Amino acid sequence: MMISTSSAPQFLSSADFLSFWKARPTSLFSPSDELAKISAEAKRVSGCHWELYEANLLRAVRDKAKALSGNDQTRFMRELTKRELCIDDSNIAMVEQAERECRTEISESQM
Structure with a gap:
């Protein structure tokens, strides 16, 4: 038995299907969004x-990567x-050394 598809209504054109397929979210995880959140938090505390x-940024990024x-x-x-x-x-280690020096300068300037 042969089924003819020419008489069946076509609900989605191939262009509609492709635009839907390309726009669908591929993953719930977005690296750029995560880095933006980490950066905003680092700015807030710094x-x-x-x-x-x-x-703060590099430590948080390292922890997230792990x-x-x-x-x-x-x-x-x-x-x-x-x-x-x-x-x-x-x-x-280099960044943490610079952080220690900065904290020392901050504490000296507050005295």
């Missing part, structure tokens, strides 16, 4: 001091590379 912001797994972690690390953020131990 005030106007760049050294404090950078240290918490992720699989494809989400890969996408997150790719976004970090795109934004030229390096979360290796030597870079974190």
